[in-house]
Amino acid sequence: MSWSQRIAQALIARRTSGQYRQRHLSEQGDARSLRVAGQDFTHFSGNDYLGLSHDARIIDAWQQGAAHYGVGAGGSAHVTGYRTPQAELESELADWLGYDRSLLFISGFAANQAVIAAMMAKNDRILADKLCHASLLEAATLSPATLRRFAHNQPASLATLLAGNKSGETLVVTEGIFSMDGDRAPLAELHRLSQLQGGWLLVDDAHGVGVCGEQGRGSCWQQRVKPELLIVTFGKAFGVSGAALLCNDDTAEYLLQFARHLIYSTAMPPAQACAIRAALDCIRQGDGLREQLTANIHYFRQQAETLPWSLGASDSAIQPLMVGDEQAALMLSQRLREQGCWVTAIRPPTVPPGTSRLRITLSAAHRISDIDRLLEALHAANR
Template identity: 45%
Template sequence: MSSHLDQTLSPALAERRAAHLYRTRKLLQSPQTPNVVVDGKDYLAFCSNDYLGLANHPDVIVALQKAAEKFGVGSGASHLVAGHSSEHHALEEELAEFTGRERALLFSTGYMANLGAITALVGQGDAVFEDRLNHASLLDAGLLSGARFQRFLHNDLENLQNRLNKTDVQRKLIVVDGVFSMDGDCAPLPELAALAQKNNAWLMVDDAHGFGCLGKTGAGSAEHFGLTQDQLPILMGTLGKAAGSFGAFIAGSETLIETLIQFARPYIYTTAMPPAVAAATRASLHLIKTEHWRREHLNKLIAHFRAGAQALNLQLMDSFSPIQPIVIGDEAKALLISQQLAERGILIIAIRPPTVPVGSSRLRITFSAEHSIAQVDQLLTALADVMQVIGHEVAHD
């Protein structure tokens, strides 16, 4: 006999299944490379955020192994107790230099970095303004901060200005993604920076999907748009995507970082990441700086795919990033296409509500510098085949 807890929770699960919104985990049984083994089957994958192909790089692996031999596996404590190692400290200094900021502060995850920064900077009596398509962690942090939380229309400066005009609080925080995780487009950061300064507001950018990929040296959206620390005072980046490692950071002024050390609860009350992970990230950061060919090849793959997808009349979004979604619309159809591709050895995940708005379900295709042009052609051939099959099925319904 099921418990009262199970009886109460089960209907919501059944409802989600019926709406084609139920999520299941796939079991990865190989390294994070274009060719993966998932649930015992071989696939060509286009759904990883390992944009530069560094998650399985031998230099990164060796750096982790050597540091584990020296420091052990766990950090053992929070940064403020006894967990802040020399590897953590060196990585923070290198991230600050790379992003052109005075200092950087490590967090264990991007979610914690966003939650820590926003709740430390604004609270009751303040105001936070966020793009409607921001990452869930940013939205959650805005709600939890206690500040007056407002969402403005996607990349709509006029709508944001109208909301700012109605606010007279002292602390105003504008928060956006540098590259939006489900659409792949960029925020208009120079215009946002000017608007923030004009309204005496602070600008924070989550550059999870720009760091490593954008900019001449890969330093991300701030470098791509040429924004200084004064123009973009709060810069967040993650290390589990293009850097191929794990964790996140906030970069900014000395005063900002000291404020976060003192007031960011997710930083204060969390065990530090393992020193070996920080060492691995230092190795990947060196590769980001020196192996520019990775970004150049990645951009060639993106351009090749977009040309091929447009020739197939697929509905792409306005993106020059490694995130290249194909909008399908219907949840069930997006799932069916994903399943049909899987049968052809192509692994792409169907993204459905609540991750994206109702009616905008999509195939979220992502590219890595480890992909080849031939593999992109293999993807395009499979897409053409599947879309033709799906079209016939729809026509017969």
């Protein structure tokens, strides 16, 4: 089979399975609204949970940083790309979250890949929640370690795997709030079990940091857990982009020597670090935004009880409306667009077969009228 035949066959299979993905060019958008092909939609598919992506303070910080430092880092942080804003941001994050050190990455995907690739060796094992993000599972699969997956949010399943034979080190991997289901991991119990076997816990808290815990410190802080490795990202509640790893001094130094994603990638632009620092200030003072987000979540769930589809067991900003069939999820998404609401259908392989859903995401920026419009559109789509 030639390259062209292989590619054509794969595309045909993806189309016929109902799993074909398409990009949509949005001309303008924020946490509440989206403009696509000249049409305005009420937006329920973003991760801008606090509505900070258009905050004037953050935009101004980025602009001032660009005026002073330029628009790029100019090189790897190991060469000339590490400037004062990145160093100050790393220090502030570590202090805020109670760790010795933090290291900046250009994305959450890169952070997860870098940490697992650098930490794991041939005789080690990775025990990951079955519903972990693709970046974590791909990194684990590509690493020399053995990957085993425990039942979603089931400490007893993890305990069984931990009791198995091992010759190297153990890394337990989970998320704080799961990106497709919106539910929360039992972090305290997972950490306790890991420590009993001498293992480390890695938590990706992309969807928790900024929106829960004191000052928005995230899922681990809220559950009074300090995992050995904590990943936080800036493309959700922070409204910017990028990520950071929180860890102890020795681990940070080890990764600076061996994490190839850090050594061989252009560093985060200093201007972006300036924007993230401004977003951090907004988050630390953002109790009002978090309260509004919580109120929006409660209102939506209460009003959605009469819908013919079930909601996932989530009290987070991620509200999965379970449809099941892939084509039915796509059709429902299209009907909502016809009613002026943008909600993306999530299908396999992102979620397990038979669990296609609309991934409804709420923001502090949403108004009750926005949520009512979505609810009315859902009822109309069912007629």
